């Protein structure tokens with residue numbers, strides 16, 4: 001089984017993000033970048049599936065600037081086998097990225113694609129869904145895990161996605177609880193927060209990763225239409241939160257909630 005895992009380079013979620021005064025983007029000077037947190041979970045899941053099956057290959061794919069090599073090396077250090085970086089310096093919308101993945105999935109003859117449910121930079125939550133549509137493959141989004149499995153599976157490193165007999169069983173989070181789906185493989189699965197706890201790269205893993213294959217492909221060499229269908233008009237930071245106020249007593253608090261905030 002060949003598992004393709006998508007890995008996006010995104011700003012560190014703990015960094016304080018500042019929007020450019022003209023709203024055309026964010027200020028990237030001195031910004032730290034990391035593997036999209038949901039993609040780390042996808043890498044971990046692929047590694048668990050590989051460890052369970054004994055015979056899978058885990059291939060990481062990314063689309064972006066050359067600097068995304070850093071995030072791919074992180075995934076290789078966690079244990080993935082090799083990586084492909086499609087070098088693109090221009091801004092790409094989700095459909096363009098999904099089309100590139102479509103081509104890579106076909107070229108690589110992948111059996112399973114794991115993606116994060118969303119990239120935390122644009123919060124689009126659509127690349128996996130678009131990829132499944134382009135491939136004509138079944139999809140399961142927001143793969144999670146049942147509570148009862150959680151502690152036991154975490155201890156033993158068991159994958160939350162179960163694959164056997166040409167089908168994948170996926171527990172997914174929905175508003176009212178959990179939904180369990182079965183879908184034939186090949187398939188596209190996007191992963192949510194509670195699926196697993198990603199491993200840290202070990203020192204030997206980091207050393208080994210330096211020698212693993214990281215192939216770079218020029219975006220133009222793929223013959224894929226990447227013309228944007230979507231234009232971001234502007235970005236605005238959230239309104240500044242007003243400072244809080246200290247009240248002297250419970251009585252004063254109740255009065256303020258009643259008379260000023262009018263919430264009780």
Ligand code: AMP
Nearest residue numbers: 006007008063116118119124125126127
């Ligand atoms: P999005 O639809 O942009 O929220 O992204 C969903 C998932 O698609 C992410 O978690 C990534 O796994 C993948 N993805 C989107 N854009 C890229 C990219 N440029 N490179 C690698 N993976 C990506």
